[in-house]
Amino acid sequence: MKFQILIPTYNRAEILHRNLSYLLLQIKDYNLQSDVGVIVSDNASTDDTFAILNSLTPLFSIESIDYKIYRNEENIGLEANAVQALSLATSEYVIWVGD
Numbered sequence: 427m428k429f430q431i432l433i434p435t436y437n438r439a440e441i442l443h444r445n446l447s448y449l450l451l452q453i454k455d456y457n458l459q460s461d462v463g464v465i466v467s468d469n470a471s472t473d474d475t476f477a478i479l480n481s482l483t484p485l486f487s488i489e490s491i492d493y494k495i496y497r498n499e500e501n502i503g504l505e506a507n508a509v510q511a512l513s514l515a516t517s518e519y520v521i522w523v524g525d
Contacts, residue, residue, distance in 0.1 A: 427460070427461060427462065427463050427492060427516070427517045428461045428462070428517060428518065428519060429461070429462060429463075429517050429518070429519035429520060429521060430462070430463040430464065430465050430492075430515045430516070430517045430519075430520050430521070431449065431462065431463070431464045431465070431520075431521050431522075431523050432465050432467075432508075432511040432512060432514075432515060432520050432521070432522050432523070433445075433446075433464070433465070433466045433467070433511070433522075433523050433524070433525055434466075434467045434469065434504065434507040434508045434510075434511045434525070435466060435467065435468055435469065435471065435475060435507075435525035436468070436469040436470070436471050436475070436501065436504070436507070436525075437471045437472060437473045437475060438471075438473075438475065438525040439471070439473045439474040439475045439477075439478050441525060442466075442475060442478060442479070442525045443478045443482070445523065445524075445525060446464070446466070446479075446482055447482070449464060449523070450482070450485055450486060450489065450491065453489070453491055454489050454491075459489055459490045459491050460490075462491065462492075463491070463492030463493070463494070463516075463517060464486065464491065464492070464493045464494070465494045465495075465496070465511055465514050465515060466479055466493075466494070466495045466496070466511075466525075467495075467496045467497075467498070467507050467508075467510050467511040467514065468495065468496065468497040468498065469498050469501050469502060469503075469504070469507040470497065470498045470499060470500050470501045470502075471497075476495075476497050479495040480495070483495070494514065496510070496511075496514060498510070508522070
């Protein structure tokens with residue numbers, strides 16, 4: 427995998443769903459499945475964010491896209507959540523994407 431897309435998130439369920447669905451299509455359309463991974467770090471959202479992240483797992487899996495989701499037990503703040511997402515990355519390069 428050449429790079430990973432890092433998405434720290436908090437209470438942005440609908441927008442996050444739209445963005446991840448778009449990313450999935452772009453990765454598939456450009457045949458980047460082996461080059462791109464996605465890491466989402468949920469900062470203890472209180473809306474449907476984590477349920478939506480889980481619901482997308484099979485779609486990424488079907489396309490053989492490395493898709494990892496993490497959920498903090500408590501909100502650790504934006505900066506710490508972003509640093510956590512970076513610490514979870516294993517690729518040589520990363521791209522930050524807002525939720």
